[in-house]
Every structure is written in C-alpha cells, then in structure tokens.
Amino acid sequence: GDSVTQTEGPVTVSESESLIINCTYSATSIAYPNLFWYVRYPGEGLQLLLKVITAGQKGSSRGFEATYNKETTSFHLQKASVQESDSAVYYCALGSDTGYQNFYFGKGTSLTVIP
C-alpha cells in the first residue's frame, strides 16, 4: 500500500548542530508521488515547510532541505545548523499528482533543540 515511515522521536539536538530526519515512502498506487514536509510549532497549526514534486529535485525552506530520491524511495529532511526556534514536530507526507487524492503522513518526529 501507500505509506510513509519516518524517524521515531523524540529527537534532541544542541543548537548549531546538524540534523537529519529520515523519511521513506511506499507508493504502490501513486504513479508520480509528490513529497512534502510539514511542521507543527508549539501551539500552532500544521504548516507546509517544503515540497518536491519531481524525482531527483531538492526542496529548501528556512534552512531545511530535502531531496526526492526515487531509487531509495526517500525524502530525508536535513539542516546544517539548527536553532532553538526549530523545536517542533515534523511530518513527512506523500501525495499524488492528481491533487484530489488524500495525503499519507508519517507519525511525526518531535524535535527539541537545546540552547
């Protein structure tokens, strides 16, 4: 079936350290997967962080980046130097290229950045 698996949390990192949150997907019924990272900051709603709709491409936003790797079915989120304000829950999501199909979400990775 279609699904997403991501790093189980919680993850704790010191400020200015690097971060990687792993995400792998299975897209058996989706011909052209679109991949997304969403973030939920404390007390706020789910926000789109970045998206990539073409295999081999990289998306970036707010210092985060993720590359859509079709061969390894992965879409890992990385940041070279995290800040305390990056503390949040991060969700990897799989969608289709039709726009009306529902997304498949990972279970979220809770990140705490220690100053």
Added chain:
Amino acid sequence: NSKVIQTPRYLVKGQGQKAKMRCIPEKGHPVVFWYQQNKNNEFKFLINFQNQEVLQQIDMTEKRFSAECPSNSPCSLEIQSSEAGDSALYLCASSPWDWGAWEQYFGPGTRLTVL
C-alpha cells in the same frame, strides 16, 4: 501561513451526542479534505470534496460521519453519535488544485473530546 479557518477549536461531547465542526477553506481552493489525527499522531483520511461534490470517503465516514461543503457556506463534518474512540484532532485542509501545486493547507484543527 494558512488561511483555513476551523471552528470550534475545542469540542467536548458525551457518548451518543452529535458533534459538529466547521471549516472555511482558503479562498479559491476548490478541494477540501478532512483528516482525523489520533493521540498516536496517526492521520486518517475521512473524506474530500471538490467544490460541493464528494470525491472520496472511507467506510467510517459513510456510517456515522456526515460531511458537506455547500456553496457559499462553511464546510462541515458531523459525527451523528459520538464514541470515545472519536476523541481526536480533526483537521481540515484545502488545496489550490493546480498543476504543480497539489499541496494542502491545513487549519488549526478541532480537538474533540468524547467523555
């Protein structure tokens, strides 16, 4: 930031009671989704609409849940007879449904507690 509006933010019901929540999608977004996020952070797709028409829905939605997106009125999701297992965060999302823009924008959610 998303402009999807969801009301109420919190809803407390007794078992067997009706629970109704509303969503105003972003202006110009023709596709609306409802998801249930449980306490384990798992997302479950419930139903989606394109304008006023149902596109997809799961069996659970067909039996105790009802939803609509009338023209010029908020979309709504109603649970006819609440059960303890319905306690969750209900998320509404809308999508611009445009080529290359299949992302979904989420509201803050309605947190339902069934006592």
